[in-house]
Amino acid sequence: MLLNALQHSAKINPKKIAIIDAHSKIKVTYDEIIQIFNAGKGYYVDKAVGIVISIGEPTIHDLPFLISIGQSDGVWIPLADDDHIKEIVHFFSNENILIIEKNGDRKYLKKSKKEKTTKQEINPPFLITFSSGTTGVAKGIILSQSKKLERIKQSISLFGLTGKDTIISNSPIYHSMGQKLLFTSLKLGATLVRNVPFSPAVWMDACQTYQPSFGIPVSTQMALLKETKENYLASFFSFRAIVMSSASASIEFKKHLLKQKIDIWETFGCSEAAFISASKITVEENDHVGGLIDDVEIKINSENSEILVKTPYLCDGYFNGRKTWESALTSDKFFKTGDIGEIRGKKLFFRGRLGLEFLIGPYKVNPIELEFVVKNTILNSEVVIVPVENSFFSNTIGMYLKKNGQACNEVELYDDLKNLLPKHLLPTKIKIIESWPLLPNGKIDRQRLIQRMNNK
Amino acid sequence: MTKNEQLNIIFSDLSKELDNADEDIPLYENQIIDSFDVLRLVTEIELVFDIKIDITDLLKNNFSKLSLRLLIE
Numbered sequence: 001m002l003l004n005a006l007q008h009s010a011k012i013n014p015k016k017i018a019i020i021d022a023h024s025k026i027k028v029t030y031d032e033i034i035q036i037f038n039a040g041k042g043y044y045v046d047k048a049v050g051i052v053i054s055i056g057e058p059t060i061h062d063l064p065f066l067i068s069i070g071q072s073d074g075v076w077i078p079l080a081d082d083d084h085i086k087e088i089v090h091f092f093s094n095e096n097i098l099i100i101e102k103n104g105d106r107k108y109l110k111k112s113k114k115e116k117t118t119k120q121e122i123n124p125p126f127l128i129t130f131s132s133g134t135t136g137v138a139k140g141i142i143l144s145q146s147k148k149l150e151r152i153k154q155s156i157s158l159f160g161l162t163g164k165d166t167i168i169s170n171s172p173i174y175h176s177m178g179q180k181l182l183f184t185s186l187k188l189g190a191t192l193v194r195n196v197p198f199s200p201a202v203w204m205d206a207c208q209t210y211q212p213s214f215g216i217p218v219s220t221q222m223a224l225l226k227e228t229k230e231n232y233l234a235s236f237f238s239f240r241a242i243v244m245s246s247a248s249a250s251i252e253f254k255k256h257l258l259k260q261k262i263d264i265w266e267t268f269g270c271s272e273a274a275f276i277s278a279s280k281i282t283v284e285e286n287d288h289v290g291g292l293i294d295d296v297e298i299k300i301n302s303e304n305s306e307i308l309v310k311t312p313y314l315c316d317g318y319f320n321g322r323k324t325w326e327s328a329l330t331s332d333k334f335f336k337t338g339d340i341g342e343i344r345g346k347k348l349f350f351r352g353r354l355g356l357e358f359l360i361g362p363y364k365v366n367p368i369e370l371e372f373v374v375k376n377t378i379l380n381s382e383v384v385i386v387p388v389e390n391s392f393f394s395n396t397i398g399m400y401l402k403k404n405g406q407a408c409n410e411v412e413l414y415d416d417l418k419n420l421l422p423k424h425l426l427p428t429k430i431k432i433i434e435s436w437p438l439l440p441n442g443k444i445d446r447q448r449l450i451q452r453m454n455n456k
Numbered sequence: 457m458t459k460n461e462q463l464n465i466i467f468s469d470l471s472k473e474l475d476n477a478d479e480d481i482p483l484y485e486n487q488i489i490d491s492f493d494v495l496r497l498v499t500e501i502e503l504v505f506d507i508k509i510d511i512t513d514l515l516k517n518n519f520s521k522l523s524l525r526l527l528i529e
Binding site for chain 1: 500
């Protein structure tokens with residue numbers, strides 16, 4: 001289904017560049033993609049491969065080869081590293097497995113169980129993507145080809161994408177955003193420029209050379225770009241639309257883009273449910289993460305303010321985790337996102353994550369909300385709040401600040417905070433760091449910051 | 457500015473009651489300051505004087521303004 005759609009698009013303009021690796025400048029055309037699809041099908045059928053696992057970032061020639069396993073109803077599992085390999089090999093012991101290692105080496109594992117695999121599901125899995133485990137537990141998110149195709153259509157329809165677009169992607173292929181941009185671009189017959197791993201220098205060069213018209217940058221990448229490239233705003237000259245995912249853009253960034261008549265979309269979503277809110281902003285609006293979408297139903301749990309969503313784009317479950325998946329749904333089949341939010345008017349506001357809250361004495365603290373207040377009131381710098389274990393109060397506040405070139409004095413900062421925050425929210429530890437530890441999806445690795453603050 | 461003068465600023469900044477309190481009266485036990493004031497006091501002293509203070513020890517030892525002065529010396 002998905003593979004047929006991709007092949008159909010590829011045949012429309014076979015000489016067109018399909019994917020460019022902005023680091024190596026290597027390109028692959030749609031014609032080559034069709035050839036690789038055909039070779040892939042031959043290989044997978046010949047070797048009876050049911051599962052293909054890629055570790056790390058595959059080459060742009062390996063990408064269509066990996067996707068082509070869908071032609072024989074096989075499953076592609078893109079992994080960041082070999083963390084989940086043993087679990088996957090054990091689970092799929094009745095399938096032949098091909099592993100493409102980080103260095104490109106191929107390892108073929110013959111099935112260890114002999115019984116024949118029964119592929120009788122209506123929507124067999126096509127893609128299993130492990131989440132980065134923002135709150136500590138990585139989940140294998142299952143998507144069938146039909147679901148993947150629906151999700152591609154959602155992106156195309158939301159942002160008015162066409163085959164004329166040049167899309168830039170900074171997200172690794174083992175993350176859902178990297179896959180979203182790859183599949184959407186191939187379905188459209190557009191050109192995809194991959195800047196993976198994200199490099200500000202490569203971004204500046206790629207924007208100049210390939211003139212992308214669309215991208216979904218992560219806020220930490222944009223912050224790094226701003227810090228390292230003085231003229232970073234100039235790199236957006238060719239864009240017609242920018243999508244901010246799960247974070248509202250800075251006012252300075254919005255002002256510049258709107259002045260250049262570039263559309264800015266603010267969106268919110270997760271790997272399990274795709275986009276759950278999106279809207280194009282036309283003025284300098286505040287901190288919402290997009291408006292409600294027609295075919296996606298959102299409600300807020302009145303007890304814990306969790307965002308609940310019922311959507312046709314919901315994934316097909318968790319790999320090896322039927323019970324975890326069942327517990328991720330409410331009795332009326334809304335998916336529990338684990339994110340805290342509120343709806344005002346027709347806009348969604350992101351207010352934090354459930355697993356991140358902590359207690360200080362009798363007070364429950366939402367670090368995301370506190371970060372928002374601090375960042376927007378006294379600092380124009382990135383702030384992360386973490387719990388510091390304390391035997392008397394359970395926890396106290398630890399505050400990380402990212403060095404932004406200006407001199408930062410902890411005593412002066414504390415003086416400012418005293419005038420801003422109630423006493424239980426004042427930090428007991430302040431640390432200034434050079435750069436954030438990041439997860440593969442580009443988000444800040446909070447677990448690592450918590451461990452570091454607590455000297456673990 | 458001497459260390460004691462710096463500490464006086466922290467006291468007066470935190471609360472009028474603390475500023476006016478006797479030097480040897482236990483501050484927490486007499487409810488002149490609450491536990492979150494203690495937290496703030498400890499953090500400010502740590503930041504300004506670059507020392508480490510164990511808040512639990514402090515609370516156990518019925519600390520006064522005088523004992524805090526001794527701590528920073």
